Amino acid sequence: MADDSRLLMLIDREPAQSRLITAVALREGWRTLVVRDAEAALTALKSAEGKAVTAIILDQAAIGDQACSLIGALKDKRPDAPVLMLTGSASPLLAVEAMRAGANDYLIKPVAPERLMQSLRAATQVEAPRKELQPLAEKMQGTLDFDSMIGTSPPFRSALAQAAKTARGNGSVLIEGESGTGKEMLLRAMHGASARAKAPLRIVNIGSASASAIESLLFGHEPDAFPGAFDRQVGAIQHADGGTVVLDDIDRLEPATQEALATMIESGIVRPVGASHGFRVDVRFMATSNLPLADMVSEGHFRRDLFEAMSGTRIELPPLRERAGDIPALTRHFLARIGEQPGLRHLSISDSALSLLAAFDWPGNVRQLQAVLFRAAVFCDAQTLTPESFPDLHAILGDREDGAGAPSQDGMGVMLYQPDGNLRPLEEIEADVIRLAIGHYRGRMTEVARRLGIGRSTLYRKLSDLGIDNAA
Ligand SMILES: Nc1ncnc2c1ncn2[C@@H]1O[C@H](COP(=O)(O)OP(=O)(O)OP(=O)(O)O)[C@@H](O)[C@H]1O
Structure with missing residues (x-):
């Protein structure tokens, strides 16, 4: 159902793309006003309907070289409306120019509908930086090996050590962690360090398409397997024969596909949708999940056999x-x-x-x-x-800033040494750790106690013993 307060202007010349974006935006309550070029966009913004536009998506293909100046003109007229630019170019310079002109995000085509909506959601959030999930910076490609994964904190290092240790094996790998913690980066590093490094790596994003499309993507299909299946399609699993298949966001796999996948893994045979026979394949499965998959199994939302088949090694990346x-x-x-x-x-x-x-x-x-x-x-x-x-x-x-939010001692942690090089007394260090935790968890004392591994009453006793004001 469209919400009257959400009007999206789409500047686009490709009818199929316009229809797709209009449909996915409608699912999230957006009405869409489609215009074909810069002139039509600027004229439309002056109309009664155009005054209600709350966000703009611009396909660079509709505008060409003038896309950045159009972004500037749109922002002049509607400074509050976020602008997202779709483009076929991966040029970082264009990304920088688009942002300087006022674009909120820059998405390289083809863009999965979910990614586009994530970006639109992020751009229209009031607390933008909390939700900013699709950075331009991500389009900067770097090398993908263990050394390029930055971090020395113990939980991160132990996840990396576990990954490095098991990378060379053939067993399945499940990496769990919140969005943006580096799961895909770690999987790529593992594949790169494995005996299959020179063989294909296929990543299938489970959340990016419907259940039936995912089955086709994974297993392939025969011509006429379903309406619209004109040609034979080879699936990712068969394409990756000898290599690795990554099921990105496996927690989003529908029950029917979970069953088909469990059967495939058990038999080692992949059968394309609509085919009467299958092919034996040799693939290593890796998967990522934003949710703890074991909990989904206990709650009955994920098949235990598939979970077990997928979790030869389970690695958790900390937030x-x-x-x-x-x-x-x-x-x-x-x-x-x-x-x-x-x-x-x-x-x-x-x-x-x-x-x-x-x-x-x-x-x-x-x-x-x-x-x-x-x-x-x-x-x-x-x-x-x-x-x-x-x-x-x-x-x-x-x-x-003067208190709870800013970690003590240069912000980065707790000082262990005094200026004369001697260790500080334990009580002082403990008090600093508690202050830091209160700041870090914004005064949520239950969370502070949980993270410090002590009970709430012990925490309050320590606050009073150590003379810490709990508004620290
Ligand atoms: N430890 C790290 N060192 C350097 N860059 C990192 C690190 N962790 C993540 N990144 C960068 O952060 C971005 C997000 O990482 P990645 O896509 O691997 O996250 P993810 O957990 O797979 O996210 P999602 O679940 O949303 O797909 C990437 O650009 C990646 O290069």
Whole structure:
């Protein structure tokens, strides 16, 4: 059902794409106004209907070289309406120009409908930086091996060690973790370090298509297997014979497909949809899940046999908020990579800006950190990023800046040594750890106690023994 307050202007010349975007946007309550070119877009914005436009998607193919100037003109007329640009080009320079002109996001075609909607949702959220999940920065390709995975925090390092140890084997791998924690990056590194590194790696995003389309993508189909199946299609599993298949977001697999996959794995034979016989394949399965799959099994939402077949090795990647100590290293890594992009420069970052980044809880994890840094770098005129370079984070955390939000001792952790080189007394360190935890978990004392591994009453006793004001 369309919501009258949500009108999307789509500047697009491809009828099939317009229909698809209109349909997926409608599912999320958007009405869509389709226009074919720049002139029609600017005219439409002046009309009574156009005044109600709350977001704009622009396909660069409809505009050509003038896309960035059109973004500027649209932002002049409608500064509040976020603009997303679709393009066939992966040029970082175009991405930077589009952002400087005012685009909120830049998506390279083909874009899965879910990715597009995620971006539209993010751009229309009031608390934009919390939800910013599709950064331009992600289009910067780097090498994908274990060494390029930044972080030294113990839970992260133990996940990496487990991955490195099992990469060379043939068993299945399940990587669990919130969105943006690096699951896909880790799987690619594992495939790269495996004996199958030179064989194909096929990644199937389970959330990106309907259940029947996923079956076709995985197993392939015969001509006429279903209405619209004109040609034979070879599925990802068969394509990856000898290599690795990744089931990205396996938690979203429908029950019927779960069953078909469990049967396939058990038999080692893949049977295309509509085919009377199958083919024996040799593939290694890897999967990612945003939700704890074991819980889904206990709740009856995921088949136990498939879970067991998929979890030869189970690796959990921690959310960024649980490894805030890695934020400075990640930040420097991303700033170095951003600085290599055409149109951007190498920037440094002040300690106070690092403290601000460390105090945020990053619901979109490493991906979001990358996006926020990229945006800040695009708009930075100086050589150094400061807290002012992150106005949205500043607004969210600003009122906590002198206390709860900012981790103590240069923001990055707790000092173990005194200036004279001797260790600090345990009580002082403990008090700092508790203050840091209260700040990090924004005063949610149950969470603070849970994360510190102590009971709430012990926590309150320590607060009083150590003389900590719980508004720390
Ligand atoms: N430890 C890390 N070091 C460097 N870059 C990282 C690290 N972790 C994640 N990234 C970067 O963050 C982005 C998101 O990572 P990735 O796509 O692997 O996350 P994901 O967990 O698979 O997310 P989703 O569940 O949403 O698909 C990528 O650009 C990746 O390069």
